[in-house]
Amino acid sequence: MKEWFGAKKPRSLWLRFHVQTAGCSLYPQQPWLNIVRTALEALAAVLGGCQSLHTNAFDEPFRVPSEFAAKIALRTQQIIAYETGVADVIDPLAGSYFVEWLTDEMEERAWRYIERIESLGGMLEAVKKGYPQREVEEAAYRFQREVEEGRRFIVGVNIFKEEDVEEVRRVPLLEFNQEEVERRQKERVRKVRSMRDEARWRRALDELRGAAERGDNIMPYVLNAVKAYATIGEIMGVLKDVYGTYVEPPYY
Amino acid sequence: MSMELTLSRPTTRRKVKVLVAKIGLDGHDRGAKVIARALRDAGFEVVYTGLRQTVDQVVAAAIQEDVDIIGVNQHEGSHVYIARKLLEKLREYGADDIPVVMGGSIPVVDLDVLKNIGVREVFLPGTPINEIVDKLLRIAEERRSRREV
Amino acid sequence: MAKLYSREALEEILRAYREWEENILPQWLSRMPERQEEFTTLSGIPVKRLYTPADLKDYDYMEKLGVPGAYPFTRGIHATMYRARLWTMRMFSGYGGPEETNERLKMLIKAGETGLSLAFDNPTLVGVDPDDPLAEGAVGVVGVSVPTLVDMEILFRDINLGEVTTNMTINPPAPVLLSFYVAVAEKQGVSYDRIGGTTQNDPLKEFIGQKTHVFPPEAAVKVAMDVIEWSVKNLPKWNPISISGYHIREAGATAVQELAFTLADGIEYVRQLIARGLDVDEFAPRLSFFFDSHINFFEEIAKFRAARRMWAR
Numbered sequence: 001m002k003e004w005f006g007a008k009k010p011r012s013l014w015l016r017f018h019v020q021t022a023g024c025s026l027y028p029q030q031p032w033l034n035i036v037r038t039a040l041e042a043l044a045a046v047l048g049g050c051q052s053l054h055t056n057a058f059d060e061p062f063r064v065p066s067e068f069a070a071k072i073a074l075r076t077q078q079i080i081a082y083e084t085g086v087a088d089v090i091d092p093l094a095g096s097y098f099v100e101w102l103t104d105e106m107e108e109r110a111w112r113y114i115e116r117i118e119s120l121g122g123m124l125e126a127v128k129k130g131y132p133q134r135e136v137e138e139a140a141y142r143f144q145r146e147v148e149e150g151r152r153f154i155v156g157v158n159i160f161k162e163e164d165v166e167e168v169r170r171v172p173l174l175e176f177n178q179e180e181v182e183r184r185q186k187e188r189v190r191k192v193r194s195m196r197d198e199a200r201w202r203r204a205l206d207e208l209r210g211a212a213e214r215g216d217n218i219m220p221y222v223l224n225a226v227k228a229y230a231t232i233g234e235i236m237g238v239l240k241d242v243y244g245t246y247v248e249p250p251y252y
Numbered sequence: 253m254s255m256e257l258t259l260s261r262p263t264t265r266r267k268v269k270v271l272v273a274k275i276g277l278d279g280h281d282r283g284a285k286v287i288a289r290a291l292r293d294a295g296f297e298v299v300y301t302g303l304r305q306t307v308d309q310v311v312a313a314a315i316q317e318d319v320d321i322i323g324v325n326q327h328e329g330s331h332v333y334i335a336r337k338l339l340e341k342l343r344e345y346g347a348d349d350i351p352v353v354m355g356g357s358i359p360v361v362d363l364d365v366l367k368n369i370g371v372r373e374v375f376l377p378g379t380p381i382n383e384i385v386d387k388l389l390r391i392a393e394e395r396r397s398r399r400e401v
Numbered sequence: 402m403a404k405l406y407s408r409e410a411l412e413e414i415l416r417a418y419r420e421w422e423e424n425i426l427p428q429w430l431s432r433m434p435e436r437q438e439e440f441t442t443l444s445g446i447p448v449k450r451l452y453t454p455a456d457l458k459d460y461d462y463m464e465k466l467g468v469p470g471a472y473p474f475t476r477g478i479h480a481t482m483y484r485a486r487l488w489t490m491r492m493f494s495g496y497g498g499p500e501e502t503n504e505r506l507k508m509l510i511k512a513g514e515t516g517l518s519l520a521f522d523n524p525t526l527v528g529v530d531p532d533d534p535l536a537e538g539a540v541g542v543v544g545v546s547v548p549t550l551v552d553m554e555i556l557f558r559d560i561n562l563g564e565v566t567t568n569m570t571i572n573p574p575a576p577v578l579l580s581f582y583v584a585v586a587e588k589q590g591v592s593y594d595r596i597g598g599t600t601q602n603d604p605l606k607e608f609i610g611q612k613t614h615v616f617p618p619e620a621a622v623k624v625a626m627d628v629i630e631w632s633v634k635n636l637p638k639w640n641p642i643s644i645s646g647y648h649i650r651e652a653g654a655t656a657v658q659e660l661a662f663t664l665a666d667g668i669e670y671v672r673q674l675i676a677r678g679l680d681v682d683e684f685a686p687r688l689s690f691f692f693d694s695h696i697n698f699f700e701e702i703a704k705f706r707a708a709r710r711m712w713a714r
Contacts, residue, residue: 002472003714005671005681010471012685014478015712017705018568018599018643020493022695024282024651027377028357037696045488045694048705049477052489052568054518061357063329064496064520064543067505071512077490078513087483090469091476093702097452100460102703103475105446106657107711113661114668123662123669127608128618132649132662136609137285140653143443144286148380152443157378168360174496178333181497182540185531185548192549218624219576219631226580232548235577236528236615243620248612250302252272252288277523277539279612282653303612304535329542337538 018052019045026061030156030165034058039076046080047093053077059173066174137252189231196229204228205238212242268392269297271319273310275334279303280327283356283377287325290381296388307337315347320392326356332365339370349398351391355379403463406454415455442700444655465710475710487515491568495520495545499556502545506560517560517598518568520544521578526613528574544570553581554588563591567598568643573615575602575628583636597638599689602628603645605666610652611645626673633684640689642670650693656704659693664711 001007021041026034035058042055055073057065065073081087093099113135120126127133146152153159205228208221218239225235272288274281281303288300299317301310314322322342326334331354342348354366355375363374373387406414441447454460467473470480479485492514495502506517521544524536530548531540540546547553562585571578579600586596604621607614614621625642632641646654646663654662667688674684692708694701 001671001681001685001712001714004668005675005685007681007685009682009686012682013472013474013713014686015474015690015709016478016640017690017692017708018489018491019692019694019705020647022650022693024653025696026357028359029376029378031359040698041694041696041701044698044701045705046483048694048702049482049709050488050692050694050705051478051689052491052516054491054493059359062359065494067508070492070494070505070509074490074492074509074512074514077488081483081487081490087487090482090484091706094466094476097454097456098448099699099703099706100465101452101456102442102446102448102699103706103710104465106444106660106700106703107707109444109446109657110661110664110707110711113658114665117661117665122672123605123665124618124622124673126665127605132609132658132665135658136649136652136654136662139655139658140282140286141289143653144290144381147378148382154378158380165360171361173359173361176497176501176541178497178538178541181501181546182531182536182538185498185540185546185552188551189530189532189548192551215623217627217631219580219627222576223580223583226550226577226584229550231530232525232528232574232577233530233533236574239624240528240615243616243624246608246614246617246621248303248608248614250300252285252298252300277527277535277613278543279614280651281612282610282651286653306535330538333538 016051018054019048019050020054021045021056023056023060026056026058027154027157028062030162031058031061031168031171033156034061035072035076038073039080042076043080043084043086046086049091059171063173066172068172192229192231201225201228201230205230205234208235209238209242212239267295267297268321268389269299269317269319270321270323270388271299271301271310271314271317272323272325273301273305273313274303275305275307275310275324275326275338276330277304278327278330281325283327284325287323287355287384291385291388294381294385296385307334307341310338311341311345311347314342314350315345319350320395321388322350322352323388324352324354326354326358331356331358332362332369335366335369335371349395351395353388353391355384403461405457405460405462411455411458414453418451418453418455442656443695443697444657444700446657446700473710473713475706478709489516489566490514491516491518493518493520493568493570495522496543497541498546499552501541503556503558503560506556510560510565516566516568519556519570521569521571522546523613524548525574526571527615528577547578547581550581550584553585557585557589561591562586562589563595565597566638568601569598570601572601572604572607572611572613573621573624575600576624579628579632579639579641593635594637596636599640599643600628600632601643601645601691603642603666603691605669606645606648606662609662610648610650610654622669622673626670626677629670629674629684629687630677630679633679633687640687642687643689643691644670645691647691647693650695656695656697656700660704660708660711663690663692664708667712
């Protein structure tokens with residue numbers, strides 16, 4: 001920000017970040033192990049100085065979290081905050097020969113990628129050309145191979161596996177009647193459509209379309225449409241008409 | 253071991269063809285893409301549907317492409333619902349002899365439910381590719397011998 | 402200039418290290434070989450068995466680290482960090498209809514979470530109504546269904562938008578969800594300057610991971626920049642964008658790629674906004690980021706610290 005864009009306010013230079021512990025590091029086999037993984041990942045986030053943190057519930061990879069699981073995840077953060085003392089010193093790992101070396105190394109490697117993206121014309125162009133997508137897919141495949149070939153270990157998945165663990169069946173999962181929810185939501189949408197001021201709604205959507213076509217900032221028009229009780233589908237429908245729809249090419 | 257199975261076939265036989273499908277609005281395609289590639293590398297012919305396919309589109313593609321197996325990769329939540337709809341639709345089109353397998357982060361307790369609906373195999377994350385390949389070859393083999401009868 | 406190590410110290414340390422490598426290590430290795438041939442982080446960065454000041458050599462403390470709350474911010478963006486205020490404990494939640502999620506939000510607030518974070522269902526994420534054929538079987542499954550303003554009002558029943566901050570993981574329909582939020586706040590009598598939270602609103606990463614994209618890349622970016630511009634001018638406490646590496650990482654990227662692509666996305670957005678005539682200091686303070694925290698412990702910590710330093714530069 002400072003060198004490339006000449007930002008002057010200190011706040012312009014701040015990288016404020018939220019962290020979520022890695023969903024892809026969690027597995028459905030022996031799911032309670034995910035509590036441990038999440039705790040360690042949360043600790044890393046705190047030691048890394050995040051401003052905001054979400055910790056995954058242990059059932060998160062395969063379900064919307066149950067209340068039980070969500071609370072454990074929250075309590076994990078609370079234990080780190082109130083029991084471990086890790087939050088009592090600022091950036092406690094600084095000065096570690098390994099951590100500082102690794103920080104520098106990651107920075108250097110990341111800059112190389114950024115330079116490559118710059119040479120492609122910036123990220124928008126790079127995405128249109130498919131460059132980051134391919135890099136990510138390669139990395140995903142490489143990881144899979146490493147796990148297959150026993151070079152990366154995942155407890156309960158490729159080491160210390162247990163067949164058919166009885167306890168798994170006793171893990172309380174969130175249950176809710178999805179069909180009932182769907183019915184209720186459809187009902188409500190229909191009701192909203194029938195009860196709103198038709199003329200006002202029509203006008204709001206037309207104005208939104210006009211703004212989108214002219215290239216104006218659409219926000220005030222969306223806000224207006226929302227207050228006229230246009231639905232998300234209707235608003236997005238207008239915008240899709242104007243902007244088109246992206247269809248991802250099915251390569252792999 | 254799996255390569256021997258493929259090579260021992262008479263060379264007039266075509267490769268096993270798998271449709272790798274992403275059904276519905278789920279945008280998590282990492283698993284589908286990794287599996288598609290791994291199967292291709294293992295000697296299968298793979299057709300990847302891309303994202304946001306409806307059950308109708310998948311069934312149509314499976315029939316059109318004359319696949320041996322339909323593989324669905326689901327990330328979270330709707331796998332039982334989708335399995336049910338897919339098997340129903342296949343029955344409707346008279347194509348329910350095409351075996352369906354599923355992969356993804358699926359809670360262990362749903363494995364039996366899926367098998368009862370008619371899903372032939374469910375592959376949890378971390379299943380070695382060799383194991384998947386072997387099972388798919390066996391499933392395809394069974395079906396082909398049934399068809400020839 | 403605050404170089405940490407004197408030339409003499411480094412020389413002595415290097416000598417001791419080399420001696421250790423030549424005279425002490427071999428006996429240990431022959432009796433007890435190491436668990437692996439090579440040890441690498443998840444990104445593939447090889448890690449040695451030991452690090453010493455010799456690995457940092459000309460390390461300049463002030464240039465690389467400094468103090469928290471000052472450039473280059475490696476040690477933290479605030480001078481007091483968690484000693485003054487803990488990180489926000491913000492649990493991503495949502496399922497079913499607004500009624501169910503309202504209950505869940507209240508439960509989490511009671512359990513001690515200090516910020517809200519909404520997960521929307523797939524139909525909402527891609528902007529289709531619950532009665533759209535594409536939505537069948539997906540309503541309320543991976544998050545809450547919010548197709549209209551009425552739903553948003555129910556979602557925030559008994560929750561005062563002037564007293565909480567809310568993250569909304571929403572991308573192409575970000576203008577709609579932000580409008581819902583603002584409209585509900587208005588109804589609650591909360592003034593615009595008290596509305597706080599974040600809309601994820603990061604289109605570029607949607608093509609790399611998460612993939613709830615709707616519009617083609619150029620249009621998607623245009624819409625996102627509209628949201629940022631409007632928000633910067635009207636909602637002083639709102640973070641209109643959360644430049645995200647999380648989804649890129651989840652799609653399979655390494656930590657290094659996550660770091661690089663996220664910052665590259667940020668750079669692109671900054672350029673887009675400047676091209677619209679905005680002054681960098683006008684919008685930059687309102688940009689926020691979102692990273693993954695994976696299991697390879699030190700790599701993640703290094704990533705966060707590197708990110709702060711790189712962005713500041």
